[in-house]
Amino acid sequence: MEEFKRVDSYIIHTHTMLLEPWMEGKEKKTIIYEKNAEPIIAEKQPQEIIQSSCLYFLSSYEGRKLSTKSLTNIRHKPPIVIDPVTGVYFYSTHSDTNPHNHWVSLKHTHDQQACQGNYTKVLFIDGSERSLPVSYQSFIQQYYKASHLFCKAQLNLDEIREKTEPEYTVERQANRLMIMEYLNRIERKRV
Numbered sequence: 001m002e003e004f005k006r007v008d009s010y011i012i013h014t015h016t017m018l019l020e021p022w023m024e025g026k027e028k029k030t031i032i033y034e035k036n037a038e039p040i041i042a043e044k045q046p047q048e049i050i051q052s053s054c055l056y057f058l059s060s061y062e063g064r065k066l067s068t069k070s071l072t073n074i075r076h077k078p079p080i081v082i083d084p085v086t087g088v089y090f091y092s093t094h095s096d097t098n099p100h101n102h103w104v105s106l107k108h109t110h111d112q113q114a115c116q117g118n119y120t121k122v123l124f125i126d127g128s129e130r131s132l133p134v135s136y137q138s139f140i141q142q143y144y145k146a147s148h149l150f151c152k153a154q155l156n157l158d159e160i161r162e163k164t165e166p167e168y169t170v171e172r173q174a175n176r177l178m179i180m181e182y183l184n185r186i187e188r189k190r191v
Helices: 046-056 061-072 136-164 166-190
Strands: 005-007 018-024 027-034 038-042 079-083 088-092 103-105 110-116 120-122 131-133
Touching: 018 046, 018 120, 018 131, 046 061, 046 079, 046 103, 046 136, 061 079, 079 136, 088 136, 110 136, 120 136, 136 166
Parallel strands: 005 038
Antiparallel strands: 018 027, 018 103, 027 038, 079 088, 088 103, 110 120, 120 131
8 A cells, every 4th residue: 555644543534434443463453535635544443433523522422423313313324413613414324333334524524426245435525435334225224314403413513503693594494495495306306
């Protein structure tokens, strides 16, 4: 493998697109893909990066999972809100205990295509792509779960703002229309 920048630890941010598990000898590490940047190798596993990023943004991973379950009733492979302020949402390709689990950013996923051998090619908004070891159907299901969480969380944030900021009502209606347009696009794509 090429020589990439290496870091001991990493906190997910708005440019983080993908956390990919990687073995170096017998050590489990992570290749991190960021928007318009060379990959980074972190000494931590993807799940450890997810957990430390949740803590950095003032919640535990378990707390984020519980919030997802409460908002959406998603129990199996729940998507995670890393940072609700900047809209950083990640979804997994497998169970969080599976060593092959990849974590993918919702906001950076542009498109996906089925590949042979139970792989899915993910196209990111910066034009890069990665083939992930997950069936297309499973990947799409995870993507929809993350989209559902995003919409529910945005509606909650809108309600909070409307209660505390009377002038927010007009903006709220505009946001709901954008969310509905987004959901309609996803539904049309599914058919």
